[in-house]
Amino acid sequence: NSKVIQTPRYLVKGQGQKAKMRCIPEKGHPVVFWYQQNKNNEFKFLINFQNQEVLQQIDMTEKRFSAECPSNSPCSLEIQSSEAGDSALYLCASRKGQGRDSDYTFGSGTRLLVI
Amino acid sequence: GDSVTQKEGLVTLTEGLPVMxxxxxxxxxxxAFLFWYVHYLNESPRLLLKSSTDxxxxxxxxxxxxLHKSSSSFHLQKSSAQLSDSxxxxxxxxxxxGYKLTFGTGTSLLVDP
Incomplete structure (x- = not known):
């Protein structure tokens, strides 16, 4: 059982609909990441946070994706207008520190299907 | 920038044979610090091992x-594959x-009986 909790496990949306998923990082892990695992099983980095602040994000995230990690609430990733190409497994991971040796704890993921 | 290459997308072998x-x-x-993660179906990816020592x-x-820094390699091996290693x-x-890890494209290991 992972110490990173992701909900929901599955999400089905129509094209153009909003899709929102949540993540509770491992206790004591201030750095949170979102990855998209595509149909080729590749991990595509989307965005990361340290506490409530965005550290890095890709261009795709800036346009249709929004994410936040509010204090004392789950982190969330929301797709404003879902497209078929967004269908993927979305993985949240947390990390204890910023150091190069600090490994990730992953959640089980939210599998999004856009129909 | 940083990059990781995993040449094989799929490796299929028979139980009992060595894995690389x-x-x-x-x-x-x-x-650099190198990691191997394993992702079983319907589970969370989890750390398998890590190293920074040449x-x-x-x-x-x-x-x-x-880890071989001279060849920039960190190959994963096992002497005898098990079905559960798939x-x-x-x-x-x-x-x-930067803060994030750079992942390779992944290798799917399929072990047959």
Whole structure:
């Protein structure tokens, strides 16, 4: 059982609909990441946070994706207008520190299907 | 920037045979940290082993890997494959470049009886 909790496990949306998923990082892990695992099983980095602040994000995230990690609430990733190409497994991971040796704890993921 | 290459997308072998999954990396930083993660279906990806020490063998749960900085490699090996080893394996690089790990494209290992 992972110490990173992701909900929901599955999400089905129509094209153009909003899709929102949540993540509770491992206790004591201030750095949170979102990855998209595509149909080729590749991990595509989307965005990361340290506490409530965005550290890095890709261009795709800036346009249709929004994410936040509010204090004392789950982190969330929301797709404003879902497209078929967004269908993927979305993985949240947390990390204890910023150091190069600090490994990730992953959640089980939210599998999004856009129909 | 940093990059990780996993040449094989799929490795299929028979139970009992040795496993070797390739991983090479590129970074401008000399103090890279390399990781192997395993992802079983319907589970969370989890850390298998990690290393930053040149030419030192790291072992966990029957798997082992040795970081060779001269060849920028961190291949994952196991002497005898088991059916339960069937999973996705990801090599990842941590460096001073940024906060995130850089992942390879993953290798799917399928072990047949």
């Amino acid at each position: 999954l390739n991983c090479t990396y590129q970074t401008i930083y000399s103090n 030419n030192k063998r790291t072992e966990h749960q029957g798997f082992h890997a040795t 999973a996705l394996y990801y090599c990842a690089l941590g460096s001073n470049m």
